[in-house]
Amino acid sequence: MANTLNVYALPTLVAPEDLIEGVVVVIDVLRASTTIIHALQAGANEVIPCLEIDDAWAVAEQYPRDEVVLGGERNGLPIERFDLGNSPIDYTPFRVGGKTVVFTTTNGTRAIQRAHLAERVLIGAFANASAIVRELLEQTNVHLLCAGTDGQMSDDDILMAGMLVERITRQSGLLYELNVQALTAKETWLHRFALPRALGAEPLEPELLAKELRKSAGGKNLVAIGLDGDIFTAAQIDQFDCVPELDPEKTRIRLV
Numbered sequence: 001m002a003n004t005l006n007v008y009a010l011p012t013l014v015a016p017e018d019l020i021e022g023v024v025v026v027i028d029v030l031r032a033s034t035t036i037i038h039a040l041q042a043g044a045n046e047v048i049p050c051l052e053i054d055d056a057w058a059v060a061e062q063y064p065r066d067e068v069v070l071g072g073e074r075n076g077l078p079i080e081r082f083d084l085g086n087s088p089i090d091y092t093p094f095r096v097g098g099k100t101v102v103f104t105t106t107n108g109t110r111a112i113q114r115a116h117l118a119e120r121v122l123i124g125a126f127a128n129a130s131a132i133v134r135e136l137l138e139q140t141n142v143h144l145l146c147a148g149t150d151g152q153m154s155d156d157d158i159l160m161a162g163m164l165v166e167r168i169t170r171q172s173g174l175l176y177e178l179n180v181q182a183l184t185a186k187e188t189w190l191h192r193f194a195l196p197r198a199l200g201a202e203p204l205e206p207e208l209l210a211k212e213l214r215k216s217a218g219g220k221n222l223v224a225i226g227l228d229g230d231i232f233t234a235a236q237i238d239q240f241d242c243v244p245e246l247d248p249e250k251t252r253i254r255l256v
Helices: 032-041 053-060 108-114 126-136 155-171 180-192 206-213 217-224 228-234
Strands: 003-008 023-027 046-049 068-074 100-104 120-124 141-146 176-178 244-247 252-255
Touching (some): 003 155, 003 180, 032 126, 032 252, 046 108, 053 100, 126 155, 141 155, 155 176, 155 206, 206 228, 217 228
Parallel strands (some): 003 176, 023 120, 046 100
Antiparallel strands (some): 120 244
């Protein structure tokens, strides 16, 4: 059987049943994936993704109030009476260390739910790109699932997926069959930056990447509501060396 490496630019472009075999990486650069990575690196015990606000409240009520943090957004903005929004830098050791984060967002947590039947579900962003690549190099069936923005394809996720496709196909000793969206994502990544930077031979400065992320559907939304700083945070490649993974039975995300 051939090795496969697929990109899906939106969760709706793939059926959950088609993700059963293999490893899924959920990508929501702006901002759920980035925020989940920051939360776990800051010492959160786990992140529990929820589809709806009411679901999040119901889960949070199962914990003592001082052991849980409610986080997330709707339309980019913090949810009323939640502790935190979806800005990665707000998830500090002081706010989330040693606690459970119950988390719901407009796009990212829905993408995670889409992948719940997969053998493994990882959370990827530029913040942990190299760690994700290392985790995938020996995998024979990989799906990169982009969250998008309000049902639209968004280049923040496409660029991240393209970076992963380029690195995996170049660094792995395996040959992969790429779907059309994987080929497109790879070409998108390679055409946005000078080759030394696109190939990782030279550092890609956060401001250069942030400039491209601002052009995406998700980036435009954040600029419009005054959260441009989150874009710069999300553009810091390999800020962390970690791989968050979803436990599908318990619906909890922890570090591998």
